[in-house]
Amino acid sequence: ETGVTQTPRHLVMGMTNKKSLKCEQHLGHNAMYWYKQSAKKPLELMFVYSLEERVENNSVPSRFSPECPNSSHLFLHLHTLQPEDSALYLCASSQDSYSNQPQHFGDGTRLSIL
Amino acid sequence: GQQLNQSPQSMFIQEGEDVSMNCTSSSIFNTWLWYKQDPGEGPVLLIALYKAGELTSNGRLTAQFGITRKDSFLNISASIPSDVGIYFCAGRGGPDMRFGAGTRLTVKP
Numbered sequence: 001e002t003g004v005t006q007t008p009r010h011l012v013m014g015m016t017n018k019k020s021l022k023c024e025q026h027l028g029h030n031a032m033y034w035y036k037q038s039a040k041k042p043l044e045l046m047f048v049y050s051l052e053e054r055v056e057n058n059s060v061p062s063r064f065s066p067e068c069p070n071s072s073h074l075f076l077h078l079h080t081l082q083p084e085d086s087a088l089y090l091c092a093s094s095q096d097s098y099s100n101q102p103q104h105f106g107d108g109t110r111l112s113i114l
Numbered sequence: 115g116q117q118l119n120q121s122p123q124s125m126f127i128q129e130g131e132d133v134s135m136n137c138t139s140s141s142i143f144n145t146w147l148w149y150k151q152d153p154g155e156g157p158v159l160l161i162a163l164y165k166a167g168e169l170t171s172n173g174r175l176t177a178q179f180g181i182t183r184k185d186s187f188l189n190i191s192a193s194i195p196s197d198v199g200i201y202f203c204a205g206r207g208g209p210d211m212r213f214g215a216g217t218r219l220t221v222k223p
Contacts, residue, residue: 002156002158004156006156026130026135040215041215042117042118042212042213042214042215042216043157043202043213043223045211048209055209056209090157092156094115097209098142098208098209099208100145100164100207101207101212102143102147102159102162102204102206103147103204104159105149105156105157105158106154106156107154107156108155108156110154
């Protein structure tokens with residue numbers, strides 16, 4: 001139990017579907033992150049939120065839309081995805097976004113695009 | 115952005131052997147982190163290093179923060195089958211955090 005919970009754990013969707021990934025952290029952290037993990041590649045940072053404000057967006061296509069309603073919850077809304085978007089999507093949280101405190105990860109959502 | 119060079123990419127060892135892996139970067143980091151990821155799960159923090167030269171242990175794991183602040187290593191002593199997984203290094207400099215591509219460890223009983 002890492003204190004970061006992601007749902008669903010697995011998701012299969014067609015390219016025209018709309019779905020959302022959910023992340024919840026129980027660690028009292030102020031920063032939350034979305035990462036994409038593809039096979040044999042380093043983790044790719046997608047979005048960073050600090051106190052519910054987006055502080056970083058690493059040139060992610062608009063078909064990925066994040067939402068952070070409060071410091072404990074983070075969503076990733078998916079729409080019109082492509083096959084190359086199939087990957088493990090990891091959520092993480094940390095005390096804040098600017099210090100050296102480590103990030104703690106959830107178990108991810110395994111996304112498959114048909 | 116700048117990624118970390120993590121080596122080796124994979125290791126196949128016999129149970130009981132010691133393991134060593136490392137990460138290097140052209141950039142300076144203020145924090146070095148080592149994570150382990152088991153199949154179907156997210157990365158779990160093993161060791162965090164905050165000072166150049168720092169040597170920290172967590173059970174059979176030992177990690178060091180390089181003096182130049184551009185590298186770190188992780189050693190696992192007397193490996194056991196449950197050490198199997200992917201080990202990631204990460205360097206953090208303020209808001210910037212970079213990951214290595216991982217070292218996949220296989221332990222043969």
